[in-house]
Amino acid sequence: MCGIVGYVGRELAAPFLLQSLKRLEYRGYDSAGIALIEDGRLLRFRRAGKVKDLEASLDVAAFAARVGIGHTRWATHGAPTDDNAHPHLDCSGRIAVIHNGIIENHAVLRHQLEAEGHVFSSQTDTEVLAHLIESLSEGDLLDAVRRAVAQAQGAFAVAVLSQDDPSRIVVAKRGSPLVVGRGEGAGYVSSDVPALLGKATEVQFLLDDEVGEVRCDGYAVFTLDGRPVHRPPHRVSADPIAIQKGGYKHFMLKEIHEQPRSVGETIREKLDEATHALSLPALEKGFADIDHVYFVACGTAFHAAKVAEYLWEDVLPVPTHAVIASEFRLRNPHITPRTLVIAVSQSGETIDTLMAVRRARARGARVVALVNAEQSAIERESDAVVYTRAGIEIGVAATKTFTAQIAALGLVGLALGRRRNPDSEAVCARELAELALLPGRIVEALRVEARIQSLAEQLHRASDVLFLARGVLFPIALEGALKLKEISYIHAEGYPAGEMKHGPIALIDEGKPVVMLASRDIAYEKLLSNMEEVKARKGLVIAVSDAPDDPNLRRLADEVLPVPAATGISAPILFTIPLQLLAYHVAVSLGTDVDQPRNLAKTVTVE
Numbered sequence: 001m002c003g004i005v006g007y008v009g010r011e012l013a014a015p016f017l018l019q020s021l022k023r024l025e026y027r028g029y030d031s032a033g034i035a036l037i038e039d040g041r042l043l044r045f046r047r048a049g050k051v052k053d054l055e056a057s058l059d060v061a062a063f064a065a066r067v068g069i070g071h072t073r074w075a076t077h078g079a080p081t082d083d084n085a086h087p088h089l090d091c092s093g094r095i096a097v098i099h100n101g102i103i104e105n106h107a108v109l110r111h112q113l114e115a116e117g118h119v120f121s122s123q124t125d126t127e128v129l130a131h132l133i134e135s136l137s138e139g140d141l142l143d144a145v146r147r148a149v150a151q152a153q154g155a156f157a158v159a160v161l162s163q164d165d166p167s168r169i170v171v172a173k174r175g176s177p178l179v180v181g182r183g184e185g186a187g188y189v190s191s192d193v194p195a196l197l198g199k200a201t202e203v204q205f206l207l208d209d210e211v212g213e214v215r216c217d218g219y220a221v222f223t224l225d226g227r228p229v230h231r232p233p234h235r236v237s238a239d240p241i242a243i244q245k246g247g248y249k250h251f252m253l254k255e256i257h258e259q260p261r262s263v264g265e266t267i268r269e270k271l272d273e274a275t276h277a278l279s280l281p282a283l284e285k286g287f288a289d290i291d292h293v294y295f296v297a298c299g300t301a302f303h304a305a306k307v308a309e310y311l312w313e314d315v316l317p318v319p320t321h322a323v324i325a326s327e328f329r330l331r332n333p334h335i336t337p338r339t340l341v342i343a344v345s346q347s348g349e350t351i352d353t354l355m356a357v358r359r360a361r362a363r364g365a366r367v368v369a370l371v372n373a374e375q376s377a378i379e380r381e382s383d384a385v386v387y388t389r390a391g392i393e394i395g396v397a398a399t400k401t402f403t404a405q406i407a408a409l410g411l412v413g414l415a416l417g418r419r420r421n422p423d424s425e426a427v428c429a430r431e432l433a434e435l436a437l438l439p440g441r442i443v444e445a446l447r448v449e450a451r452i453q454s455l456a457e458q459l460h461r462a463s464d465v466l467f468l469a470r471g472v473l474f475p476i477a478l479e480g481a482l483k484l485k486e487i488s489y490i491h492a493e494g495y496p497a498g499e500m501k502h503g504p505i506a507l508i509d510e511g512k513p514v515v516m517l518a519s520r521d522i523a524y525e526k527l528l529s530n531m532e533e534v535k536a537r538k539g540l541v542i543a544v545s546d547a548p549d550d551p552n553l554r555r556l557a558d559e560v561l562p563v564p565a566a567t568g569i570s571a572p573i574l575f576t577i578p579l580q581l582l583a584y585h586v587a588v589s590l591g592t593d594v595d596q597p598r599n600l601a602k603t604v605t606v607e
């Protein structure tokens with residue numbers, strides 16, 4: 001979603017703002033803008049389109065400003081036009097505001113402000129903040145911002161620059177993420193830490209209903225009623241290399257190839273491979289008495305949760321359900337103090353998942369966050385946290401975080417299973433031995449890439465593609481279809497193969513691509529029968545299989561993509577790899593914007 005950056009310090013502000021906005025491009029956006037204070041005057045530049053379009057329209061080297069704010073906007077209220085791009089100004093043009101989130105009472109506020117004589121120039125909800133701050137201003141910007149956000153309803157992260165107060169940027173947060181930071185003679189603001197890597201040495205994550213100011217010597221944070229907030233800062237330890245492509249054409253491809261390491265790190269943190277002891281401090285707080293489990297998640301994270309639903313049934317003697325977070329809120333789930341809710345989210349900021357967490361806790365459930373980013377809202381609002389150790393993921397299409405989620409969820413299930421069900425020990429021992437081999441098997445699975453590249457040449461003309469699988473691979477079929485549609489815009493659907501006869505078979509005609517996941521261990525013969533059915537209707541069968549040499553499979557499939565044989569947690573991870581590569585290479589053949597697909601945002605912070 002939208003991105004925020006701000007700089008005040010000894011160096012030139014404009015180059016920093018533009019570079020940082022480019023680092024936030026992965027969040028997804030459709031327009032960009034900056035505001036600077038130059039020779040005592042507030043200057044604003046905005047443009048629909050990419051940051052590079054904004055940059056091309058500016059003579060960046062000519063700016064001497066040492067303070068400024070920048071924004072990438074993902075349109076919610078008002079089309080992605082120049083006029084709706086942030087920053088937005090007050091009537092005097094002295095106050096500039098950038099904002100992530102939604103001001104829910106913007107219509108009421110706008111009406112009041114217009115009645116006072118304020119003139120609006122955009123259709124955005126954000127602009128009300130600029131006018132409200134102007135209307136409440138009695139000389140102190142921080143005070144005016146504090147009073148303005150107290151009147152605002154909804155979710156927001158805000159950064160404000162005033163021509164009358166060029167030594168600081170004022171910020172406020174409720175709902176949407178915001179960090180302030182300090183570095184060598186500089187203060188920073190951002191919606192996301194990656195924008196500050198290599199610059200800020202320490203950062204502070206604002207909590208809801210906190211305001212702050214950022215100056216060239218650092219930052220200060222306050223509660224909405226003015227009390228200073230003192231929390232230990234966080235060292236910025238990630239390497240800026242993590243947000244570079246490292247020779248790959250796209251971040252997505254780099255992240256696909258990082259999976260031996262990201263899955264390996266996720267496992268190593270939790271499993272002593274020598275003793276098979278599992279170390280999950282989050283679970284030490286109890287959970288031995290749980291009698292029901294819900295996973296709540298969205299998108300790809302939901303597919304990982306769905307995999308866990310299958311895996312946990314093998315080890316935990318309690319019902320488990322994966323529920324799409326936005327639906328969880330609309331249902332009446334069975335929740336008691338013995339219910340465990342696992343919130344799965346790469347970003348830890350997805351608003352639907354956060355709302356599901358709030359609902360679950362309000363009803364007395366215990367909540368564990370399973371997240372990749374540290375210090376997120378979902379982590380803060382949960383009873384305990386388990387991290388995936390995938391590293392920063394820049395590609396909007398989730399890849400390495402998905403496989404890390406499956407690995408982490410699998411291990412959490414084994415740890416709980418060991419406590420609750422002595423019979424699960426045999427499953428655990430087999431699983432843990434297999435997991436030690438998994439990073440090497442992922443390396444092997446990646447070797448199929450050259451074949452997928454030539455297959456993609458053929459598939460990129462398809463108008464839609466079916467993905468079929470059974471059992472624990474069914475969620476992988478869902479994920480394969482999601483990946484393809486997200487980045488290639490080709491329509492794709494994932495189905496349990498057993499459902500094909502109940503509807504989707506009507507779609508199959510000559511040449512229709514059907515990707516079928518065939519594991520020796522999962523209803524293999526039935527899957528081959530489904531393949532026969534597709535073949536009989538002249539569909540194009542692309543089999544992904546751990547039995548690639550089976551003559552029956554070879555007879556039916558037009559193409560066979562091999563994956564290393566494995567069971568349990570490892571199998572869904574290994575079957576994912578060819579599907580990620582397939583989506584990637586089809587998208588490359590089509591020339592789409594792989595890392596920033598249209599309309600999508602990396603972190604979805606509006607409902």
Ligand code: M6R
Nearest residue numbers: 299300301345346347350397398
């Ligand atoms: O940050 P989260 O894991 O909570 O994000 C959930 C979904 O928005 C996300 O997985 C989305 O579906 C991705 N675009 C998948 O590639």
